[in-house]
Amino acid sequence: MDVSVELALTVNGVPVRRRVEPRQSLADFLRYELELTGSHVGCEHGACGACTVRVDGTPVRGCLMLAVQADGSRVETIEGIAASGELADLQRAFAEENALQCGFCTPGMLLTAQEILRRNPRAGDVEIREGLSGNYCRCTGYHAIVQAVLRAGGVREKGQP
Amino acid sequence: MKPAPFAYHRPASMTEAFDLMERYGPGGRLLAGGQSLVPALNMRLATPAAVIDINRLPGLDGIRVTPEGLVIGALCRHAAVERSPLVARHAPLVAQAMPHIGHLAIRARGTVGGSIALADPAAELPACLVALDATVRAARRGGTRDIAAAAFFLGIYTTALGPGEIVTEVVIPRPREGWRSHFGELARRAGDYALVGLAINSRVEGDVLLEPRLVFTGVGPTPARAAGAEGALAGRRPDPPAIAGAGRALDADLDPPADVHASAALRRQLARVLLARGLRGLMES
Numbered sequence A: 001m002d003v004s005v006e007l008a009l010t011v012n013g014v015p016v017r018r019r020v021e022p023r024q025s026l027a028d029f030l031r032y033e034l035e036l037t038g039s040h041v042g043c044e045h046g047a048c049g050a051c052t053v054r055v056d057g058t059p060v061r062g063c064l065m066l067a068v069q070a071d072g073s074r075v076e077t078i079e080g081i082a083a084s085g086e087l088a089d090l091q092r093a094f095a096e097e098n099a100l101q102c103g104f105c106t107p108g109m110l111l112t113a114q115e116i117l118r119r120n121p122r123a124g125d126v127e128i129r130e131g132l133s134g135n136y137c138r139c140t141g142y143h144a145i146v147q148a149v150l151r152a153g154g155v156r157e158k159g160q161p
Numbered sequence B: 001m002k003p004a005p006f007a008y009h010r011p012a013s014m015t016e017a018f019d020l021m022e023r024y025g026p027g028g029r030l031l032a033g034g035q036s037l038v039p040a041l042n043m044r045l046a047t048p049a050a051v052i053d054i055n056r057l058p059g060l061d062g063i064r065v066t067p068e069g070l071v072i073g074a075l076c077r078h079a080a081v082e083r084s085p086l087v088a089r090h091a092p093l094v095a096q097a098m099p100h101i102g103h104l105a106i107r108a109r110g111t112v113g114g115s116i117a118l119a120d121p122a123a124e125l126p127a128c129l130v131a132l133d134a135t136v137r138a139a140r141r142g143g144t145r146d147i148a149a150a151a152f153f154l155g156i157y158t159t160a161l162g163p164g165e166i167v168t169e170v171v172i173p174r175p176r177e178g179w180r181s182h183f184g185e186l187a188r189r190a191g192d193y194a195l196v197g198l199a200i201n202s203r204v205e206g207d208v209l210l211e212p213r214l215v216f217t218g219v220g221p222t223p224a225r226a227a228g229a230e231g232a233l234a235g236r237r238p239d240p241p242a243i244a245g246a247g248r249a250l251d252a253d254l255d256p257p258a259d260v261h262a263s264a265a266l267r268r269q270l271a272r273v274l275l276a277r278g279l280r281g282l283m284e285s
């Protein structure tokens, strides 16, 4: 039985049209159909946050959304968001604070951190830790990541680039 | 793992949704936020013939105040409820509980109706609805019916919903004069399902508790009302002896499960800690 469904959306600003199987997750669609491998797939049950992407401006779990559900939506991945320069300060802060090693969790961390700072550039330690609680990092421990987000927030507060 | 194949439908009207539910029977699963169903599909714990995506059903995503009380549509995302000034004003208990549900990306998709229909005994919303005497409204072909929250949650992942019924909204009665509420929980990681949670709703006169309602999560198959502890507190000031007495009464009220996360004894102890904290929070609120 062919149950495939037609899907039309924009990904990183580019219109995309494909036929997909309904069982394909948005994360797998981005990785396998569009070769956008920046969002990673870890646990596939919503626990690790490695698959985080933005749908219509909001971070969601790419593994817990069917690709067909993104029909008509605006999807942004780490590739598009980083290329736009939106994350430049966070990326710099992650490097400066040694907040990444293997990089597996980093795209999800960056997107989540961006959302935390978007809501509150002055977010403190507790707010940042709570906001990042849905993202596992198996390499660095979380301290350096929290420091990096604090640093980027501090810079944004002062209105510096 | 990846889901087994299934057919995908996206009904645009309730009638179409009822048709699909009838056509597939138990082989059709409703998909709302997907934050519980999709993990089950991914792990092949669920292998439905069809997934019926209700996200585009009209009229189920509003939050409004009516003479009945605060009405929250089934398709309201957790994040929208969390940010709603109406919820903060008319159901502060729910507003307080929302940030405890999952993580921010999960709250962006998960829905009120999904949480209710899933009936996870560790979930926050079911306990809040029971504490607030709320009503779950469900639609089926040809009608709707109202089910008291206390009669809706029947067991682990089991509700009073019949075949072909869709939760459309929940109705939370208007806050009554002199009533206060408080929500608290203890989880291993912020946002994960809690080991134990507690929703308190009580009439408070001066510093005396009248009609206290204590509803725990994570300690039994459904949101668990602690009748003995409620009795031990009714008509009293929640001072240390009263709190200790209520804590002892919890031993008979609660029969918590033991699992890989915590022993039954630990859950009992955490329930007592939450009770003391919750009562303090209630009195300070």
Ligand SMILES: Cc1cc2nc3c(=O)[nH]c(=O)nc-3n(C[C@H](O)[C@H](O)[C@H](O)COP(=O)(O)OP(=O)(O)OC[C@H]3O[C@@H](n4cnc5c(N)ncnc54)[C@H](O)[C@@H]3O)c2cc1C
Pocket (backbone or CB within 6 Å): A045, A046, A047, B029, B030, B031, B032, B033, B034, B035, B036, B037, B038, B039, B074, B100, B101, B102, B103, B106, B109, B110, B111, B112, B113, B114, B115, B117, B118, B120, B122, B123, B124, B125, B165, B166, B167, B168, B191, B192, B193, B194
């Ligand atoms: C990592 C993680 C942590 C989480 N932590 C928590 C937590 O702490 N507390 C908590 O409460 N939840 C938690 N959740 C679950 C999450 O909140 C879900 O959003 C919620 O339980 C289900 O809502 P949903 O809209 O995603 O439903 P779905 O996953 O779409 O559906 C769940 C079930 O409900 C049925 N259903 C959905 N909508 C309706 C309806 N309107 N009428 C009838 N049946 C319906 C579906 O058929 C399915 O059986 C967590 C999830 C994850 C992945």
Ligand code: FES
Pocket (backbone or CB within 6 Å): A040, A041, A042, A043, A044, A045, A046, A047, A048, A049, A050, A051, A052, A061, A062, A063, A064
């Ligand atoms: S892969 Fe999606 S949360 Fe882990």
Ligand code: FES
Pocket (backbone or CB within 6 Å): A099, A100, A101, A102, A103, A104, A105, A106, A136, A137, A138, A139, A140
């Ligand atoms: S840097 Fe390796 S998992 Fe976080």
